[in-house]
Amino acid sequence: MIKKADIVIIGGGIQGCSIAYNLAKKGAKNIVILEKNTCASGSSGRCGAGIRQQFGTKMNCILARESMKIFETLSEELDYDIELNQAGYLILAYTEKEINQFKKNVVLEQSLGIEAKMVTPEEAKEIVPPLNLEGIIGGTFCPTDGNVNPLYTTFGYAEAAQRLGVKYYPFTEVTEIETEDKRILSVITNKGKILTPIVVNAAGGYSGPVGKMAGVDIPVYSQRHQILITEPIDPLWKPMLMSFSENYYFQQLPDGGVLGGYGDPEHEIIGDNVGSSWQFSRTMAKKMVKLVPILKEVHMVRQWAGLYNMSPDAQPILGEHPQLKGFYMSVGFSGHGFMLAPVTGRLIAELILDGKTSIPIDKLDIGRFKRGELICEPSVV
Amino acid sequence: MRETDIAIIGGGPAGLSAAIYAASLGAKITLIDDGLELGGQLIKQTHKFFGSEAQFAGIRGIEIAKKLIQEIERCKNIELITNATVTGYYEDEVITIIQGADGNIMKKLKAQRIIVATGASENMLPFINNDLPGVYGAGAVQTLMNLYGVVPGNNVLMVGAGNIGLIVSYQLLQAGIKVEAIVEALPKIGGYLVHASKIRRLGVPIYTSHSLKEVYGTDWVEKAVISKVNKNFEFIPETEKELEVDTICLAVGLSPLSDLLWQAGCQMKYIVELGGYVALRDDHMKSSLDNIYIAGDVAGIEEASSAMLEGKIAGLNAAVSLGYRVDNFLELNINLRKELKELRANPLSEKVKIGLEKALIKREVD
Ligand SMILES: Cc1cc2nc3c(=O)[nH]c(=O)nc-3n(C[C@H](O)[C@H](O)[C@H](O)COP(=O)(O)OP(=O)(O)OC[C@H]3O[C@@H](n4cnc5c(N)ncnc54)[C@H](O)[C@@H]3O)c2cc1C
Ligand SMILES: Cc1cc2nc3c(=O)[nH]c(=O)nc-3n(C[C@H](O)[C@H](O)[C@H](O)COP(=O)(O)OP(=O)(O)OC[C@H]3O[C@@H](n4cnc5c(N)ncnc54)[C@H](O)[C@@H]3O)c2cc1C
Numbered sequence: 001m002i003k004k005a006d007i008v009i010i011g012g013g014i015q016g017c018s019i020a021y022n023l024a025k026k027g028a029k030n031i032v033i034l035e036k037n038t039c040a041s042g043s044s045g046r047c048g049a050g051i052r053q054q055f056g057t058k059m060n061c062i063l064a065r066e067s068m069k070i071f072e073t074l075s076e077e078l079d080y081d082i083e084l085n086q087a088g089y090l091i092l093a094y095t096e097k098e099i100n101q102f103k104k105n106v107v108l109e110q111s112l113g114i115e116a117k118m119v120t121p122e123e124a125k126e127i128v129p130p131l132n133l134e135g136i137i138g139g140t141f142c143p144t145d146g147n148v149n150p151l152y153t154t155f156g157y158a159e160a161a162q163r164l165g166v167k168y169y170p171f172t173e174v175t176e177i178e179t180e181d182k183r184i185l186s187v188i189t190n191k192g193k194i195l196t197p198i199v200v201n202a203a204g205g206y207s208g209p210v211g212k213m214a215g216v217d218i219p220v221y222s223q224r225h226q227i228l229i230t231e232p233i234d235p236l237w238k239p240m241l242m243s244f245s246e247n248y249y250f251q252q253l254p255d256g257g258v259l260g261g262y263g264d265p266e267h268e269i270i271g272d273n274v275g276s277s278w279q280f281s282r283t284m285a286k287k288m289v290k291l292v293p294i295l296k297e298v299h300m301v302r303q304w305a306g307l308y309n310m311s312p313d314a315q316p317i318l319g320e321h322p323q324l325k326g327f328y329m330s331v332g333f334s335g336h337g338f339m340l341a342p343v344t345g346r347l348i349a350e351l352i353l354d355g356k357t358s359i360p361i362d363k364l365d366i367g368r369f370k371r372g373e374l375i376c377e378p379s380v381v
Numbered sequence: 382m383r384e385t386d387i388a389i390i391g392g393g394p395a396g397l398s399a400a401i402y403a404a405s406l407g408a409k410i411t412l413i414d415d416g417l418e419l420g421g422q423l424i425k426q427t428h429k430f431f432g433s434e435a436q437f438a439g440i441r442g443i444e445i446a447k448k449l450i451q452e453i454e455r456c457k458n459i460e461l462i463t464n465a466t467v468t469g470y471y472e473d474e475v476i477t478i479i480q481g482a483d484g485n486i487m488k489k490l491k492a493q494r495i496i497v498a499t500g501a502s503e504n505m506l507p508f509i510n511n512d513l514p515g516v517y518g519a520g521a522v523q524t525l526m527n528l529y530g531v532v533p534g535n536n537v538l539m540v541g542a543g544n545i546g547l548i549v550s551y552q553l554l555q556a557g558i559k560v561e562a563i564v565e566a567l568p569k570i571g572g573y574l575v576h577a578s579k580i581r582r583l584g585v586p587i588y589t590s591h592s593l594k595e596v597y598g599t600d601w602v603e604k605a606v607i608s609k610v611n612k613n614f615e616f617i618p619e620t621e622k623e624l625e626v627d628t629i630c631l632a633v634g635l636s637p638l639s640d641l642l643w644q645a646g647c648q649m650k651y652i653v654e655l656g657g658y659v660a661l662r663d664d665h666m667k668s669s670l671d672n673i674y675i676a677g678d679v680a681g682i683e684e685a686s687s688a689m690l691e692g693k694i695a696g697l698n699a700a701v702s703l704g705y706r707v708d709n710f711l712e713l714n715i716n717l718r719k720e721l722k723e724l725r726a727n728p729l730s731e732k733v734k735i736g737l738e739k740a741l742i743k744r745e746v747d
Contacts, residue, residue, distance in 0.1 A: 275472045276644075282487065296485070 001191045002167060006030035007352065008187050009200040010174050010210055013044035014150070014205045014338055015330045016202035017157035017324060018345025021078075024164035026353050031157075032196075036173035040154040042204045044338060046274075046306030048227060049150035050240050050249060051339040052089045053114045056105050056378040061112045062359060063343050070342035071148060076297050079080060080156030085254050086146035087238035090119070090127055091379075092139040092244045095110040101378050111143070116142035122357045124260060128237040130292045133198045135246075147240065147251065148340060153195050159347075174203075177214040184214070184326035185305075198326045198352060205272055205307030207331035217371050220311050220332045224269045225261060228303040230295070232256025241291060244379060254313075257294065263308075263335065264286060275306045308335040313374035318344060319351060319363040329366065336380065383412040385460070387478060390467045393421020393687045395677025396498035397449040398692030399699075404456040406700040406707050411490060412459060413478055414492040415466040419453070420446030421500055422520070428548055430685065441523075442685065443527075461613075462488075470495070470645045474672065492495050494672050494699040496691060497642055499650065500633035501656065501678040506540065509595040516603030517634035519549040526556055534628030538605045538737035539563040540593050544572035546632030550580055561624050564591040564607050566614050593629065594621065602627050602686060637679045645673055654736025655681030663742045664718060665698035666691055674699050681732055682742065690721045 006025060010015045012035030035041075037290060053064040075081050093099045099234055109116040117148065119141045121133045127141060162168055169191070176188040177199060178250050186195045201218075202209040211218035233256050240251040241260075249258020262284060281303050289296045311332030321327040330348050333340065347357045368374060387403050389396045392414030393523055400412045453459055462655025465480040468487070476495065478488040501619065503518035517525075517533055519541070525531045537558055539550045541566035550560050563580070568590050570577045574602035577587060590610055597604040609620035636657040643649060647660040660668040660675050667674050673697040677688035694717050703708055725734055 001399070273472075275646075276467060277473070278471045278475060278489065279475050342462070 001169060001172070001189075002032060002235070003192070003197045004030070004196060005032040006196065007032070007200065008194055008196040008200045009026050009033045009202055011035065011042070011202035011204055011206075012039050012158065012168060012170065013042045013155065013202065013204050014040070014154045014341040015044075015333075015345065016200070017203065019200055019202060019330060019348045021157045021164070022346045023163040023352065024161055024166050025279035025359050026349055026352055029165060030347075031161075032170045033161070033166060033168045033192065034174055034187070035168065035170050038170050039158050039168070042324050043202070043306040043308070044154045045151050046304055047150050047338050048147065048229070048249065048251075048261065049153065049338050050089070050147045050156045050251065052145040052240070052242075053144065054089060054091060054105060054109060054116050054140060054379065055315055056101065056108070057375060058108060058112065059363060059375070060377055061109055061114060063340055064222065065114055066114060066359060067340050067343040068144065073376060074153070074156070074342065078156035082153040082156055083149040083254070084146060085148070085238075085250070086144055087240070088122060088127070088143040089242055090139055091310035092241065092243045092246070093123065094135050094243065096137070098245055099138050101224075102138070105379060106140055106266065114142060115144050116140050125176075127239060128241065128292075128326040130236050130294050131241075132293050134290070135362040139240070142309045144241065145346060147253070155194055159283075167320070173361055174210065174213065177210075179214060179324060182324055184324065185319055198328065200330060200348065200352070201329045201331045204331070204337075205309050207309055207329070211329070212323060214327050216324055216327060217332060218291055218317065218329065218366065220309050220317065221270055222272055222307040222309050223265065224271075224275075224305050224334065225263060225308045226268075226276060226284075226303060226305040227259065227261035228281055228284055228300050230258040230298045231301050233258070233298055236292070236294065246287070248284070248291070250288055257301070258285065258288065258298065260288065272307060274289075274307065276303050276305055309337070310334050312369055314375070314380050315375045315377060316340065316344065316364055317366050318348065318361050319366065322367060323367075334380065382475070383411075383488065385409050385490060386498060386539045387411070387696075387704055388413065388490055389496045389498060390476070391421065391500055391654075391677070392416065392419040392461075393498060393499035393500050393677060393688065394423055394445065394449065395500070395679075395688035396421070396496065397446075397453060398689040399496045399498060399674075399676055399696035400459050401449065401452050402693045403458065403694030403700040403705075404459050406697070406705040407458065408700040408703060408705050410456075410459045411462065411492065412453070413462045413465050413467055415464065419463060421452050424676035425520075426630045426685075427527045428551070438686070445685065449523070455692070467641060470641045493703055494667060494674065494678060496692075496699055497660075497679055498675070498677045498688075498695075499638040499641065499679045501682055503631065504636055504640050504703050505636045506593065506631055506633050508593050510597065510602075511517045511656045513598050513602050514600065515598065515627055516596065516629045517631065519630050520585075520632050522628075523549055523552065525607055526552060531591055532556055532558055533630070534602075535559060536561050536626040537630050538593065538607070538624055538626045539630045541565060541634070542572060542633035543588055543632060543634070544576065544588070545570040545578060547576035547629075549630060549632060550585065551576065554580070554583055554585070560585045560625050562607070563587045564593060564609055565589045566592045566627045592616070596629060597733065602629055605629060633680065635680065635682045639679055641676065641681070642668065643675070645670060647673060650740060652681070652736045652739050654732045655740060660718045660741055661740050661742050663744050664694075665714070666695035667698065669742065671702075679718070681733060681736055685719045686724055687721060690717055690724065694721075700718055703740040
């Protein structure tokens with residue numbers, strides 16, 4: 001293994017790969033990705049890979065919009081078909097309070113050039129004919145939202161990065177980070193030591209422990225999040241169906257299977273357990289059948305789980321640590337880190353190489369928690 | 382939620398033997414099998430069994446199944462759930478069961494001990510058009526013919542000359558179906574030579590160092606291309622032969638059906654001599670998890686005779702671990718293990734024995 005690097009990225013998921021690719025694309029050399037398992041074996045390979053631009057804060061809308069712009073041409077850019085499917089997100093509302101929030105969101109989104117609009121229950125049914133409207137009082141639809149194949153996207157970034165000279169070491173686990181004088185010195189792995197002035201923590205569900213290795217306390221924790229897929233069936237509808245209050249997201253994928261899950265922050269296991277529960281498949285089946293009754297006839301074929309890396313305000317923590325020079329973080333994505341990876345990867349690369357970013361992300365720094373400047377995003381699962 | 386002392390998953394010779402043994406100690410048993418009938422592989426095995434005499438050698442598989450099922454039906458403390466698939470083993474030690482081929486109700490069962498006796502699945506082979514109708518596993522062909530009285534086709538190419546390939550070829554011939562040839566990738570026949578000579582005498586060529594390269598057909602198999610292979614199993618160019626067949630029968634080995642054990646988090650190991658990934662186990666057939674036991678083909682591809690003995694050992698020890706008593710427990714354990722050892726004391730079991738050694742968790746005291 002290499003002994004010395006200019007930049008070491010810990011974690012070979014979508015974040016680590018996007019950062020590495022963007023660094024290399026900007027001309028950086030001697031970049032190494034260290035992955036304790038295999039490419040996309042973490043949350044990136046387990047996620048729904050839904051991409052939406054419908055958020056409630058200006059910053060998130062802009063980041064999501066810019067990310068979608070990158071996704072739109074990413075297959076060509078990476079020379080890897082990531083199976084982008086821009087079928088839209090239909091976000092459903094069940095309460096007046098939600099409708100009011102959605103109205104505000106739509107005004108904001110439209111002002112930023114995002115094509116979202118309010119829809120009535122009847123319009124929702126036109127978009128998704130098999131929908132059962134029970135309890136639904138409206139919603140929003142953005143036709144340019146969509147999803148990708150998460151494995152192909154991560155592989156695409158990893159391979160493109162390697163073509164630009166990045167070294168990707170699978171089965172290489174970082175066990176220690178050596179620092180001196182509030183600077184990074186080296187990382188120690190199960191395969192040896194690498195001297196480096198810069199470390200990027202992109203360890204997903206393990207970003208907290210990786211922070212501790214560098215003596216840094218990152219206010220994140222990991223929580224299991226489960227997901228299932230059905231057998232492939234004839235095309236029924238296309239967009240992602242999502243609700244914040246009823247708590248679900250699911251979608252028929254282009255190959256016919258219906259994929260989705262729900263968040264269960266009160267009951268789900270905290271830590272790095274990625275096992276499955278029958279309670280999840282039962283509850284999720286009920287939610288799916290209630291909303292799209294015809295799914296009663298369909299079999300589930302698989303369920304699995306991954307980790308949400310949660311931050312106190314459910315927003316990512318991006319940037320260099322103020323007390324540790326050379327220690328960059330791209331963590332705490334709280335369940336929407338796949339969709340943001342193209343843009344955050346680019347911005348982290350800019351930050352490392354130029355010291356500034358083309359879209360401001362300074363509000364997402366780790367210092368915000370001490371300052372009490374948490375970000376209030378109303379639209380997350 | 383339903384509860385039981387011991388849930389046994391799989392009603393083949395291993396699961397049935399485990400159930401009978403554990404029930405005889407008084408444990409409450411729930412036996413789940415996905416077949417329409419109990420018996421696992423046995424219910425289609427119309428041939429006389431090889432193996433040791435104590436373990437029914439000379440008797441036909443279907444007769445063994447009948448005997449075991451009769452015994453099961455006499456046990457009041459065995460609950461049977463047939464035509465039902467165990468779909469998962471979850472973190473709260475609950476197993477989920479879906480009944481019926483189109484079942485849409487998920488039953489839950491909580492058992493203090495679980496014996497996994499799910500048997501094996503047939504291996505597939507990669508070749509061009511291997512998804513055409515007419516491509517079967519040998520076990521499926523056996524089921525079609527011997528259980529349902531349906532012939533799979535008229536002209537068969539058998540792939541694999543191990544015992545299963547030879548026996549099923551013979552049964553096809555008995556049913557009046559033409560077996561065009563048997564191909565075997567290894568340089569020599571794997572099964573018993575008596576079986577092989579019987580088939581040769583009936584005019585079926587056995588091509589060793591040959592494999593199936595490709596099949597043709599519009600809606601189903603119409604033609605197969607076989608070819609010679611070298612030591613590394615690579616096709617040798619210009620040795621192809623075309624055969625007019627409508628059925629391909631794959632008898633290229635079995636793999637332990639160990640998915641539930643993976644999900645449970647048992648320590649697993651790839652052991653080529655046992656057919657693939659198996660759970661490590663101690664000599665009580667207990668896996669690395671205290672509540673999970675294994676028996677039969679899922680513990681390593683072997684025979685019905687050894688499956689029954691392993692089932693008995695698993696059943697006995699699972700019941701005793703729950704506090705059910707039997708006077709001569711130690712002696713019973715020793716005797717069952719002795720029988721297994723004798724059964725495996727032949728040159729054909731050498732490979733299995735190497736595999737079993739690799740899979741054994743040695744306990745400090747016994
Ligand atoms: C079920 C589910 C559904 C989701 N759905 C969506 C969705 O629809 N849209 C969306 O945008 N997001 C979704 N997410 C969230 C998304 O998956 C994550 O935010 C994103 O994948 C995070 O990427 P990452 O690269 O940071 O993490 P990961 O992909 O987890 O990568 C981190 C990597 O670091 C490695 N690692 C950890 N510690 C070490 C170490 N010490 N040394 C070396 N390597 C190490 C890990 O093995 C891992 O591969 C979902 C998540 C889950 C679990
Ligand atoms: C052609 C052929 C000839 C053979 N000849 C002989 C012989 O002469 N002598 C000999 O000793 N052996 C012979 N064998 C081997 C013998 O049949 C097997 O070793 C034996 O059947 C293994 O027993 P088992 O109980 O482990 O598995 P099986 O007999 O395979 O039984 C497993 C049962 O579990 C069920 N099951 C699996 N998964 C689930 C689930 N998730 N939920 C519910 N049910 C499930 C299966 O459907 C099946 O009914 C032969 C095998 C074949 C194929």
